[in-house]
Amino acid sequence: MQTDTAVLSLRGISKNFGAVAALTDVDLDVSAGQVVAIVGDNGAGKSTLVKVLAGVHRADTGTITFADQVAAIDSPAAAHSLGIATVFQDLALCENLNVVENLFLGREIRRSRLDEVAMETRSWELLRQLSAKIPTVRIPVASLSGGQRQTVAIARSLLGEPKIIILDEPTAALGVEQTAEVLNLIERLRERGLGVIMISHNMEDVRAVADRIVVLRLGRNNGVFDAAEVSTEDLVAAITGATDNVATRRVRERENR
Amino acid sequence: MTQTKTAPALDLLDERLRRGEGLKPALGAIADRIRSGDLGALPIVVGLVVIWTVFQILNPVFLSSANLVNLLMESVSVGVIALGIVCVLLVGQIDLSVGSVSGLSAALTAVTFVGSGWPVWLSILAAIVAGALIGWVYAQMVTRLGVPSFVATLAGLLGFLGLQLWLLGSKGAINLPFDSGLVHFAQLDFVPAWLSYVLVAAAAAGIFLTGYSLARARRAAGLSGRSTPLLLARSVAVLLGLGFAVWYLNQARGVGWLFVAFVGLVLVLNYVLTRTAWGRAVFAIGGSVEAARRAGINVKRMYTSVFMLCSSLAALGGLIAAARLAAANQASGAGDVNLNAIAAAVIGGTSLFGGRGSAFSALLGILVIQSISSGLTLLDLDSSFRFMVTGLVLALAVALDSVARRSRAAHGRA
Numbered sequence: 001m002q003t004d005t006a007v008l009s010l011r012g013i014s015k016n017f018g019a020v021a022a023l024t025d026v027d028l029d030v031s032a033g034q035v036v037a038i039v040g041d042n043g044a045g046k047s048t049l050v051k052v053l054a055g056v057h058r059a060d061t062g063t064i065t066f067a068d069q070v071a072a073i074d075s076p077a078a079a080h081s082l083g084i085a086t087v088f089q090d091l092a093l094c095e096n097l098n099v100v101e102n103l104f105l106g107r108e109i110r111r112s113r114l115d116e117v118a119m120e121t122r123s124w125e126l127l128r129q130l131s132a133k134i135p136t137v138r139i140p141v142a143s144l145s146g147g148q149r150q151t152v153a154i155a156r157s158l159l160g161e162p163k164i165i166i167l168d169e170p171t172a173a174l175g176v177e178q179t180a181e182v183l184n185l186i187e188r189l190r191e192r193g194l195g196v197i198m199i200s201h202n203m204e205d206v207r208a209v210a211d212r213i214v215v216l217r218l219g220r221n222n223g224v225f226d227a228a229e230v231s232t233e234d235l236v237a238a239i240t241g242a243t244d245n246v247a248t249r250r251v252r253e254r255e256n257r
Numbered sequence: 258m259t260q261t262k263t264a265p266a267l268d269l270l271d272e273r274l275r276r277g278e279g280l281k282p283a284l285g286a287i288a289d290r291i292r293s294g295d296l297g298a299l300p301i302v303v304g305l306v307v308i309w310t311v312f313q314i315l316n317p318v319f320l321s322s323a324n325l326v327n328l329l330m331e332s333v334s335v336g337v338i339a340l341g342i343v344c345v346l347l348v349g350q351i352d353l354s355v356g357s358v359s360g361l362s363a364a365l366t367a368v369t370f371v372g373s374g375w376p377v378w379l380s381i382l383a384a385i386v387a388g389a390l391i392g393w394v395y396a397q398m399v400t401r402l403g404v405p406s407f408v409a410t411l412a413g414l415l416g417f418l419g420l421q422l423w424l425l426g427s428k429g430a431i432n433l434p435f436d437s438g439l440v441h442f443a444q445l446d447f448v449p450a451w452l453s454y455v456l457v458a459a460a461a462a463g464i465f466l467t468g469y470s471l472a473r474a475r476r477a478a479g480l481s482g483r484s485t486p487l488l489l490a491r492s493v494a495v496l497l498g499l500g501f502a503v504w505y506l507n508q509a510r511g512v513g514w515l516f517v518a519f520v521g522l523v524l525v526l527n528y529v530l531t532r533t534a535w536g537r538a539v540f541a542i543g544g545s546v547e548a549a550r551r552a553g554i555n556v557k558r559m560y561t562s563v564f565m566l567c568s569s570l571a572a573l574g575g576l577i578a579a580a581r582l583a584a585a586n587q588a589s590g591a592g593d594v595n596l597n598a599i600a601a602a603v604i605g606g607t608s609l610f611g612g613r614g615s616a617f618s619a620l621l622g623i624l625v626i627q628s629i630s631s632g633l634t635l636l637d638l639d640s641s642f643r644f645m646v647t648g649l650v651l652a653l654a655v656a657l658d659s660v661a662r663r664s665r666a667a668h669g670r671a
Contacts (some may be wrong), residue, residue, distance in 0.1 A: 076551075092551045094544035096612040099538075105541055106552030113532040116470075121478045124267050136268060142665075 013062035037210035085157035145179025260399035312632030341570030349611025359575025360590025367585035388572025392565035430586035445579035543612030
């Protein structure tokens with residue numbers, strides 16, 4: 001939160017799929033060194049928003065401003081060259097290849113042939129910077145744990161020197177310790193001065209690591225909260241769109257206990 | 258950790274790592290790998306020893322120099338075809354038409370070379386270009402129309418067999434002149450004894466030097482490298498093993514240039530698969546097409562190049578078969594060529610599920626197939642037995658592949 005000037009700003013983004021309005025008039029700002037969490041119920045438009053940013057879908061209306069310039073993100077390659085890296089939930093790693101091979105897949109360091117030594121040293125450098133707990137980079141990704149795979153996927157996205165990194169459900173399907181590992185990793189990304197957009201279902205994870213929390217509901221903005229001040233109850237209310245329903249009552253009961 | 262004088266290498270810092278550097282840990286790592294189902298070339302070596310022992314007991318001629326020389330020469334044509342199959346299997350596809358394509362290529366060479374009087378190099382080039390074109394058509398069917406490669410190449414199997422028969426016409430066979438360079442190369446050109454030993458020494462030296470320079474580059478970059486004694490031991494083993502094999506073959510006619518060319522082709526393909534971005538992309542696609550696509554690999558172009566390479570190698574294999582026989586006929590590429598090529602790749606350790614394998618599996622696999630074929634021929638058993646035994650070995654190899662795959666998954670290896 002060193003700066004208030006946003007690296008990435010979205011204004012009035014809308015996206016329709018046929019008769020369904022997946023996103024309506026959505027705004028979003030991300031600054032360097034800031035973790036912005038996007039939360040919302042199923043079908044709130046989180047994934048659509050990520051795909052618009054990653055260049056998978058094109059927004060129907062609205063403007064995207066990147067580093068003070070209006071940018072058109074019409075393909076994954078365009079997003080990439082702007083400096084927006086996305087780590088999707090399925091991670092897209094090749095299980096049969098080892099860590100180094102996965103990190104440099106599609107952008108191998110080579111002179112006349114592949115320079116394995118340079119790639120391996122660069123891999124170690126990168127993993128050290130992220131304090132990643134990966135014992136060796138010469139084992140297939142198949143033998144890594146979920147958290148380690150997430151680390152590899154994030155490290156790979158960092159190779160392109162992005163300014164914004166988008167993490168889609170980075171802690172889903174992870175155990176307690178692995179979740180903590182990934183959250184530490186997100187904090188290290190922030191320290192490196194990256195803008196991080198994180199999609200999550202998990203309120204605890206979001207409040208643990210995010211600076212700002214953007215709530216989407218039925219494809220619209222439904223509040224922006226400061227993570228340090230907001231209560232879980234308020235968040236759940238914003239997500240569900242009601243102050244009195246089964247979800248908020250559960251939260252209230254638990255907090256009063 | 259006896260080798261390191263200073264701080265441990267960059268890649269050996271993690272305390273959970275169980276291996277250090279040196280000879281003993283290296284052997285331990287190999288044992289670990291095998292136990293977890295990463296079998297490598299072990300089953301095939303064991304298989305070869307069993308097959309050779311059985312046939313030697315049944316017929317003492319089997320392991321004679323003369324028979325082994327023949328065995329190697331006979332294995333080249335299908336071996337070259339199997340190299341192409343390895344590539345197709347690595348990207349998780351299949352080409353069932355390699356037999357027909359090889360037959361077509363034999364017919365095409367014979368018709369243009371003997372029938373139309375083209376120079377031999379032009380006939381060879383035409384056959385290989387035709388092969389590449391066939392591969393291109395398959396790739397278009399697979400990538401643009403979404404036809405499974407299994408079906409596209411099955412159609413090709415029939416279609417190109419028909420084209421081969423039509424080309425050969427009513428005669429059904431065209432003999433290649435014995436005095437042509439092609440036939441001479443395939444049948445009579447052998448490496449002089451002294452040169453064969455020089456080649457073996459060069460191979461051992463080459464293995465040591467590449468290993469040593471890699472280890473030095475890794476140490477310079479602060480990574481662990483293989484220790485020099487280990488590298489020396491490896492290349493001495495190669496020197497002795499290959500040296501003995503060549504000496505034994507030299508008791509008869511020696512090593513054919515044709516076989517040397519085949520080994521050269523295997524080495525080139527191995528280099529391309531393991532040391533170039535193209536090879537890395539082949540393995541990536543075999544592992545996960547979606548991941549490869551998102552990494553920016555042009556999957557369609559990769560499929561196209563792999564199918565073209567496979568068909569071209571099939572055409573080359575057909576050419577070699579015709580040259581060995583000094584004729585192209587209706588039986589060229591027919592019968593068991595197709596399945597032998599696929600069986601060789603699989604028996605040699607290339608997975609049917611994509612993403613695992615190596616160029617050497619074609620070499621090792623074809624040695625098994627050809628040993629069976631040669632042994633049964635020596636026993637005066639006809640092709641009925643050959644089919645049954647080869648079928649059994651193929652079933653065993655595929656079963657082993659599946660079991661090893663499950664074991665690897667359980668032990669966390671890809």
